[in-house]
Amino acid sequence: MPxxxxxxxxxxxxxxxxxxxxxxxxxxxxxxxRKRTKRSxxxxxxxxxxSPELRTGSPTIxxxxxxxxxxxxxxxYYQNLIRDYDFEQQSxxxxxxxxxxxxxxxxxxxxxxxxxxxxxxxxxxxxxxxxWHAITQSIPLDVTVRYRFxxxxxxxxxxxxxxxxxxxxxxxxxxxxxxKETIFGGRPKLAYKWLSVNFNPAxxxxxxxxxxxxxxxxxDNGWVQIDxxxxxxxxxxxxxxxxxxxxxxxxxxPIAAPWRxxxxxxxxxxxxxSFSESLNDxxxxxFLRASSGWNAISQRIATAxxxxxxxxxxxxxxxxxxxxFFGVRDGYGRKTEIRFGPAPDESEIRLPFTGSTGGxxxxxxxxxxxxGPGADxxxxxxxxxxxxxxxxxxxVDPRDLVAASPTIPIPPLDQELLNETRGRE
Numbered sequence: 001m002p003x004x005x006x007x008x009x010x011x012x013x014x015x016x017x018x019x020x021x022x023x024x025x026x027x028x029x030x031x032x033x034r035k036r037t038k039r040s041x042x043x044x045x046x047x048x049x050x051s052p053e054l055r056t057g058s059p060t061i062x063x064x065x066x067x068x069x070x071x072x073x074x075x076x077y078y079q080n081l082i083r084d085y086d087f088e089q090q091s092x093x094x095x096x097x098x099x100x101x102x103x104x105x106x107x108x109x110x111x112x113x114x115x116x117x118x119x120x121x122x123x124x125x126x127x128x129x130x131x132w133h134a135i136t137q138s139i140p141l142d143v144t145v146r147y148r149f150x151x152x153x154x155x156x157x158x159x160x161x162x163x164x165x166x167x168x169x170x171x172x173x174x175x176x177x178x179x180k181e182t183i184f185g186g187r188p189k190l191a192y193k194w195l196s197v198n199f200n201p202a203x204x205x206x207x208x209x210x211x212x213x214x215x216x217x218x219x220d221n222g223w224v225q226i227d228x229x230x231x232x233x234x235x236x237x238x239x240x241x242x243x244x245x246x247x248x249x250x251x252x253x254p255i256a257a258p259w260r261x262x263x264x265x266x267x268x269x270x271x272x273x274s275f276s277e278s279l280n281d282x283x284x285x286x287f288l289r290a291s292s293g294w295n296a297i298s299q300r301i302a303t304a305x306x307x308x309x310x311x312x313x314x315x316x317x318x319x320x321x322x323x324x325f326f327g328v329r330d331g332y333g334r335k336t337e338i339r340f341g342p343a344p345d346e347s348e349i350r351l352p353f354t355g356s357t358g359g360x361x362x363x364x365x366x367x368x369x370x371x372g373p374g375a376d377x378x379x380x381x382x383x384x385x386x387x388x389x390x391x392x393x394x395x396v397d398p399r400d401l402v403a404a405s406p407t408i409p410i411p412p413l414d415q416e417l418l419n420e421t422r423g424r425e
Contacts, residue, residue, distance in 0.1 A: 078232055079232060079233075080230050080231060080232055081139050081141075081147075081231040081232065082137060082139065082211065082229050082230060082231045083098040083137065084098055084099065085228065085229050085230060086117075086119065086120050086122070086227060086228050086229075087099075087110055087117075087120075087122045087123055087124050087226075087227065088120050088121065088122050090110040090112075090122060090124075092110065093109050093110055093112075094108075094109055094110065095108045095109060095110060095124060095135060098137055099124070099135050099136070099137055100135070100136045100137065100138075101133075101134070101135055101136075102132060102133065102134040102135075102136060102212070102214060103126075103128065103131055103132055103133035103134065103214075104128075104131075104133075107126060107127055107128040107131075107133050108124070108125065108126050108127075108133060108135060109124070109125055110122055110123070110124055110125070111123050111124075111125055111225070116225055117227050118152045118192050118227040118228050119227065119228060120227075123225050123226060123227040124213075124225070124226040124227070125223060125224065125225050125226070126213075126214065126215060126223065126224045126226075127221065127222070127223040127224075128217040128221075128222065129217045129218070129219060129220050129221050129222065130216075130217035130219060131216070131217050132214060132215075132216055132217075133214055133215060133217070134163075134212045134213060134214025134215070135212070135213055135214070135226065136210050136211065136212040136214075137210070137211055138208040138209070138210045139208050139209055139210075139211065139231060140208045140209075141201045141208070141209050142201075143201045143202045143203060143204065144202070145201070145233055146198070146199070146200045146201075146233070146234040146302045146304060147166075147198070147199055147200075147201065147231060147232065147233060147234060147302075148196055148197070148198045148199075148230070148231070148232055148233075148234050148238060149164075149165070149166050149196070149197045149199070149211050149229070149230070149231050150194065150195065150196040150197070150229070150230045150232075151164070151194075151195060151213070151226065151227070151228055151229035151230060152192040152193065152194055152195075152226070152227050152228050152229075153184055153192065153193055153195055153213060153224060153225070153226050154190060154191060154192045154193060154224070154225050155184065155185050155187075155215065155222065155223060155224040155225070156190075156221075156222045156223045156224075157186070157187065157188050157190070158218040158219075158220060158222050159185040159186070159215050159218055159222040159223070159224060160185040160186040160218065160250050161183070161185060161215055161216035161218070162183065162184040162185040162213075162214070162215040162224060163181050163182070163183060163184070163212070163213075163214055163215065163257070164181060164182050164183075164184055164195045164197065164212075164213050165178060165179070165180055165181025165182065165197050165211070165212060165257075166178075166179045166180055166181070166197055166199050166209055166210070166211055166212075167179060167209065167210040167211075167212065168201065168204045168209055169204050169207030169208065169209065170204075170207075179199050179201075179209070180197050180198075180199045180242075180257075180258060180300060180363075181197060181257050181258065182195055182196070182197055182242050182243050182248050182257055182258045183248055183249065183250075183256040183257050183258075184248050185215065185250060186249075186250030186251070187250075187282070189282065192225075192227065193247075193248075195242075195248065196242050197242055197258065198234060198238065198240050198242055198301065198302040199302050199363065200302040200357060200362040200363050202357060202362040203362065211229070211231060213226050213229070234302060236388050236390075236391060237387070237391055238387075239385045239386065239387060240301045240302055240303065240309075240386040240387070241299060241301060241366065241384045241385055241386050242258040242299065243258055243259065244383055244384050244385055245284060245382075245383050246259075246271050246273075246284035246285065246286045246381075247273075247282055247284050249271040249273065249284060249286075250271070250273070251271060251272065251273035252270055252271070253268045253269065253270030253271075254268070254269055254270060255269045255270055255271055255286060255297055258299050258300075259286070259297050259298070259299050260297065260298055260299070261295075261296070261297055262294075262296050262297070262298050262367065262369070263293060263294035263295045263296050263369060264293045264294055265290045265291075265292055265293025265294050265295040265371075265372050266290055266291055266292050266293055266295075266372065267288055267289050267290025267291075267293070267295035267372060268287075268288075268289050268290070269286070269287070269288055269295065269296075269297050270286070270287055271284050271285065271286050271287070272284065272285045272287060272380075273285075285380050285381065285382055286380070286381040287378060287379065287380050287381070288369060288370065288378065288379045288381075289376070289377070289378045289379075290370075290372040290377060291372045291373070291374060291375055291376050291377065292372035292374060293371070293372050294369060294370075294371055294372075295369050295370060295371075295372060296325075296367045296368060296369020296370070297367070297368060297369065297381070298365050298366060298367035298368075298369075299365070299366050299384075300361065300363040300364070300365055300366075301328075301363060301364050301365070301366050301386055302363050303355030303356065303357070303363070303364050303386070304355050304357070305355055305356060305357040305358070306354060306355065306356075307354070307355040307388060308352065308353075308354055308355075308388065308389040308390075309352070309353055309354070309355055309386055309387065309388055309389060310350055310351065310352050310353075310386070310387055310388075310389050310392050311326065311328065311350070311351040311353065311366060311384070311385070311386045312348060312349070312350050312351075312383075312384070312385045312386075312387075312392075313326055313348070313349050313368055313381060313383065313384045313385075314346060314347070314348050314381070314382040314383045314384075315340065315343055315346070315347055315348075315349060315368070315379060315380065315381050315382070316343055316344065316345065316346045316347065316379075316380045316382075317340075317341050317342050317343045317344065317370070317377070317378065317379045317380070318342065318344070318376075318377045318378050318379075319342045319344055320342065320373045320375055320377050321341040321342050321343075321370050321373065321377050321378075321379055322341050322342060322373060323339065323341065323370055323371040323373075324339065324340040324341035324368075324369070324370035324379060325337045325338070325339055325340070325367075325368075325369060325370065326338050326340060326349050326351050326367075326368045327351065327366075327367055328351070328353050328364045328365065328366050328367070329364060329365045329367070330356035330358060330359055330364050331356065331357070331358050331359020331360045331361040331362065331363075331364070332356075332358060332359035332360075333359070334356075336351065336353040336354075337351070338350075338351050341370065341379075346382065352389060366384070366386060368381060368384070
């Protein structure tokens with residue numbers, strides 16, 4: 001039976017709940033930071049059938065588009081591999097080709113001209129009290145190219161198990177196993193949220209990859225609205241770290257995709273999250289709290305081979321943290337890392353390294369963690385980034401690096417959001 005993320009939310013001081021993970025991408029923990037991990041081969045999310053009431057549309061919610069995450073003015077052009085990326089070509093209230101539905105078809109549909117879209121007049125929706133529900137599209141990819149899947153999603157506050165990701169093929173079948181995904185949900189702010197998944201399709205040539213946006217029903221009526229999805233080549237100015245400010249996470253433990261906890265220590269890995277309604281502001285801080293063993297968070301990143309990168313992180317630690325490590329591992333298990341700690345005041349740490357696509361996994365693993373000092377201790381992480389070294393040291397304006405295309409307009413990020421994705425608040 002597919003597994004889903006635990007509904008239990010606990011405060012950081014409490015013992016963590018058992019991490020059930022994304023329904024099909026729960027990674028195995030490592031015994032040390034230096035151990036390599038293989039690409040997941042667990043099956044993809046699967047549907048749980050039930051008998052819902054027929055519905056004809058998603059809830060009508062006035063979009064909150066203020067703030068950097070909701071800017072969607074098309075000011076440039078680049079190629080998008082997704083067909084009908086904004087759902088404007090859908091001809092009726094039900095989802096039709098090139099899109100597919102996972103779960104009962106009546107729990108997915110198209111809104112038209114009712115004000116729920118981010119741009120244009122239409123958007124896709126999913127709504128259900130239980131089970132797995134998603135829209136998907138299978139797309140052939142060039143395995144020599146690295147890609148970003150990105151888009152805009154919003155959901156009801158009770159949805160905490162939303163997943164936005166990419167599946168890779170197996171034995172000729174398209175989109176069989178989860179390659180990389182990010183969680184979404186658990187936010188009181190009913191506004192469209194920008195999500196991204198950076199990935200490397202190598203070496204899975206032949207059958208198409210599958211993109212998906214879906215959620216597990218929260219137990220009572222929940223809904224998700226989707227618009228303006230993009231699948232495009234990774235540009236040099238992209239931050240290769242997804243959910244780099246931890247704003248996709250719900251408050252509590254454990255931390256969820258695209259991040260994962262690793263180590264054999266006694267610690268917990270989670271997120272403190274806050275929302276100021278008066279300031280229309282959200283903030284999140286990942287934390288590690290432990291007294292012994294190795295405790296870390298990590299994420300697979302789609303680096304290019306033999307390209308120089310700089311990984312950055314903004315951290316703060318208790319005074320007794322002396323053996324903190326910020327590093328990367330390639331598919332062969334080889335590592336490059338720096339030591340940090342203690343850092344009682346917020347500090348930025350930087351790690352230069354060379355990208356690799358070899359070994360068991362064509363993507364490298366970025367990790368940040370520490371060895372417990374024998375007493376209660378904590379590391380807080382505000383933001384994380386990975387950029388080509390030339391971007392951070394060469395004074396290049398990232399806007400000059402956008403690849404032009406005369407075909408499909410896709411809303412780009414504005415400068416304020418670009419600054420956020422570069423790890424600056």
